[in-house]
Amino acid sequence: MAGGGRHAEARIGGQLAALGVEPGSVVLVHASLRAVGPVAGGGAAVLRALRGVLGPDGTVVVPAFTARNSDTSAAYLERVRGLGEAERAAVRAAMPPYDAAAMPSDGVGVLPEIVRTTAGAVRSAHPQTSFAALGPHAGTVVRGHRPDCHLGEDSPLARLYELRARILLLGTGYDRCTAFHLGEYRVARPPRRTYRCVVRRDGVRRWWSYEDVALDDGDFGALGADLERDRPGAVRRGVVGAAPCRLLDLVEAVDYSRVWLERNRART
Secondary structure, eight states: OBGGGBBOHHHHHHHHHHHTOOTTOEEEEEEOHHHHOOBTTHHHHHHHHHHHHHOTTOEEEEEOOOOTTBSSSHHHHHHTTTOOHHHHHHHHHTOOOOOTTTOOOOSSOSHHHHHHTSTTOEEOOOSSSOEEEESTTHHHHHTTOOTTOSSSTTSHHHHHHHTTOEEEEESOOGGGOTHHHHHHHHSSSOOEEEEEEEEEETTEEEEEEEEEEOOOOTTHHHHHHHHHHHSTTSEEEEEETTEEEEEEEHHHHHHHHHHHHHHHSOOO
């Protein structure tokens, strides 16, 4: 470790390489920097270490989700729990419209904000489930994210599938593995629901409602455990800093999740 008990950037890079992160690859990262522990240079050093292993031909992708502009999000419902209707109305009135260039991500950890605000980063246009990316494939990944498609065929997850990306769970569990959501879209007749959020159209702030697949990550932990059991060798495990980590193929994760969800979720 570096002085003061902090992990050194070079050591983080070596651990990522030992885990199986390869030069030139496209990696979707879900990270808990708290689990990694103190690093000399902070989260920016973790990103530098990862980009150093990937090299100039590699691409880093992170979820840059926003919940602060929606009144159908779990974050909003928790925020207004116990409030009266007038107080709820005041909260809704203060919600800002989505701004891909300026609105911070929330609920996805610190690393996405570091990626999003790094020079050269690009971000997709979805007002709720955007992704940010750095590297030569970044534009391909974020382009064409339809605003009524959270995490399906017109989202960065489908582009990552086409690019045969890897998933890096850096101190996080399968409950954060967004690739499994693409499996939700690919089951037969997935359930759907209405979402609502604040957007800016033609310079005017307004509420927008749309229908999309009903996303549910409540069983993703069990899904991931079964993936590891059923596909020996599909998931590489290691430690980065102090964090237990997993590296897996996104295509395999999505294909397995589609079959698993068909078998394990009750249909009504």
